[in-house]
Amino acid sequence: MKKLNRLLYSNKFFAFLMLLLQVVVFVAMFIWISDYSKALMGFTTALSAVLIICEINRTSESTFKMTWILLIAVIPVFGVLFYLFTRTRGVSRNIKDDYNRAREINSKYLVQDGEIMKNISLFDRREESFARYLSKYGGSPVYTNTSVQYYPSGERMFEDMKRELLKAEKFIFMEFFIINSADRMWTEVLDILRQKVRQGVEVRLMYDGMGCVTTLPRHYNEVLEHYGIQCRIFSPIMPLLSTHQNNRDHRKIIVIDGIAAFCGGINIADEYINKKERFGYWKDTGFMLHGDAAAGFTSMFLGMWNVNSADGKIPDGGEYINAPKTYSADGDGYIIPFGDTPLDDVYVGKRAYIHNLDNASNYVYIMTPYLVLDDEMYESMKYAAQRGVDVKLILPHIPDKAYAFYLARTYYKELLSVGIEIYEYTPGFVHAKMSVSDGTRAIVGTINHDYRSLYLHYECAAYMMNVPAIIDIEHDFNDTLCLSKKITLEDVKHFNIFTRIIGHIMRLVAPLI
Numbered sequence: 159m160k161k162l163n164r165l166l167y168s169n170k171f172f173a174f175l176m177l178l179l180q181v182v183v184f185v186a187m188f189i190w191i192s193d194y195s196k197a198l199m200g201f202t203t204a205l206s207a208v209l210i211i212c213e214i215n216r217t218s219e220s221t222f223k224m225t226w227i228l229l230i231a232v233i234p235v236f237g238v239l240f241y242l243f244t245r246t247r248g249v250s251r252n253i254k255d256d257y258n259r260a261r262e263i264n265s266k267y268l269v270q271d272g273e274i275m276k277n278i279s280l281f282d283r284r285e286e287s288f289a290r291y292l293s294k295y296g297g298s299p300v301y302t303n304t305s306v307q308y309y310p311s312g313e314r315m316f317e318d319m320k321r322e323l324l325k326a327e328k329f330i331f332m333e334f335f336i337i338n339s340a341d342r343m344w345t346e347v348l349d350i351l352r353q354k355v356r357q358g359v360e361v362r363l364m365y366d367g368m369g370c371v372t373t374l375p376r377h378y379n380e381v382l383e384h385y386g387i388q389c390r391i392f393s394p395i396m397p398l399l400s401t402h403q404n405n406r407d408h409r410k411i412i413v414i415d416g417i418a419a420f421c422g423g424i425n426i427a428d429e430y431i432n433k434k435e436r437f438g439y440w441k442d443t444g445f446m447l448h449g450d451a452a453a454g455f456t457s458m459f460l461g462m463w464n465v466n467s468a469d470g471k472i473p474d475g476g477e478y479i480n481a482p483k484t485y486s487a488d489g490d491g492y493i494i495p496f497g498d499t500p501l502d503d504v505y506v507g508k509r510a511y512i513h514n515l516d517n518a519s520n521y522v523y524i525m526t527p528y529l530v531l532d533d534e535m536y537e538s539m540k541y542a543a544q545r546g547v548d549v550k551l552i553l554p555h556i557p558d559k560a561y562a563f564y565l566a567r568t569y570y571k572e573l574l575s576v577g578i579e580i581y582e583y584t585p586g587f588v589h590a591k592m593s594v595s596d597g598t599r600a601i602v603g604t605i606n607h608d609y610r611s612l613y614l615h616y617e618c619a620a621y622m623m624n625v626p627a628i629i630d631i632e633h634d635f636n637d638t639l640c641l642s643k644k645i646t647l648e649d650v651k652h653f654n655i656f657t658r659i660i661g662h663i664m665r666l667v668a669p670l671i
Contacts, residue, residue: 202235210227225667257461292506296494297458298496304447327415332363332411333363334410341426366391393406408615409462413452423442438556440589443590491626496621498617511524518542518547520547523593523632525593526590553581568661568665603618605619
């Protein structure tokens with residue numbers, strides 16, 4: 159029943175209806191309306207031509223354009239209707255206006271320390287310019303005076319999450335893609351949140367409407383409000399009526415008193431802490447920030463929270479972003495919390511990953527659950543390998559979505575051919591999203607190497623430079639590598655022919671999956 163509900167609320171269901179309509183139209187043209195078939199075909203052709211011209215002139219990634227043009231030209235009725243449903247309406251204007259207003263209001267509390275930028279410039283001028291880019295488009299300046307604790311698994315992060323939540327004195331902000339109310343993980347978190355509410359701590363929780371469609375009861379936000387927890391649902395789903403359900407809040411953020419912040423791939427469900435087995439061992443990663451950089455995640459949370467404001471008012475978030483800090487971090491390093499949204503044509507997450515590839519001298523190590531590459535990402539990986547950079551990818555051996563697994567494997571041959579090494583994690587499913595290079599730069603967060611994360615979803619991560627925890631990230635990658643099977647070109651030749659065909663078919667519509 160849960161899988162059926164998720165399907166009925168998805169764009170895949172709408173796509174199925176449109177394909178069915180396509181078949182009906184073709185049958186009708188040949189059987190019932192043969193006298194009008196030429197006129198109908200002429201109208202469809204003219205409309206398709208108009209939409210193709212509009213798509214060619216859009217400011218968007220070229221692979222998206224090619225996919226839409228293919229659909230409209232080859233399957234005109236389906237392609238036209240699906241295009242009009244998902245492509246022409248885009249992101250809700252209310253969401254865009256609210257988000258931008260909240261970001262503008264809070265930006266005055268995110269002023270860049272000039273001394274920090276000067277020091278980065280002395281370290282590396284390329285890093286200085288990239289830091290300015292992330293500050294402008296990712297929504298957060300560069301911070302120092304912050305310690306980073308890296309977690310190589312969800313279960314390790316969960317224990318520290320609970321400890322930090324219990325320390326809360328002023329506020330707790332939580333934003334998650336998935337929360338499962340039936341699982342032990344959420345039960346333990348909810349007990350702490352209710353306890354904190356009774357102690358006078360302000361608790362806010364936001365979850366994604368689609369991500370939680372099968373894991374939370376309807377109107378669960380009202381249950382939480384009854385406990386004293388302020389709760390909002392991002393983009394509640396309405397079957398066939400809402401195209402912005404294609405733009406999900408994929409972020410995972412916890413902020414405690416403006417001093418501590420958690421982020422990573424870990425949602426609030428038992429598989430993420432391996433208390434419930436799904437697809438073997440669930441390999442995930444995350445991190446905790448203690449110190450000044452927590453302000454970046456505070457601002458990110460408030461930006462999304464105010465998108466869901468019932469009265470449309472955008473309050474000033476200064477009291478939370480500028481929460482008093484008495485923390486003094488051990489160690490050096492620079493940290494930039496950053497967010498990415500589908501509200502503009504600036505692809506911050508993609509730029510961060512490409513920056514890591516283009517500026518690496520020795521190696522780039524990547525872990526991702528999904529691999530769907532556009533031309534630019536592929537060329538950056540290829541160029542890095544051709545320059546002699548050691549590029550290694552770790553992907554799942556046991557997938558959570560078969561079609562995504564088959565699609566990812568279609569890239570193996572071309573990547574292996576240019577010298578990139580590919581490994582599949584044999585104990586189970588890799589849900590980690592990270593990239594680390596040369597022992598000096600790392601990205602950890604919620605951003606997958608696929609079109610959804612890089613173009614369509616709301617995402618977040620931290621870009622780290624010269625942070626001591628980067629050593630832990632590299633150790634985790636190497637430990638995971640020891641549990642993974644190296645894929646060769648000979649292995650690719652022996653992949654199941656049926657799954658290879660499915661993968662290549664899926665690649666035709668990869669940007670829409």
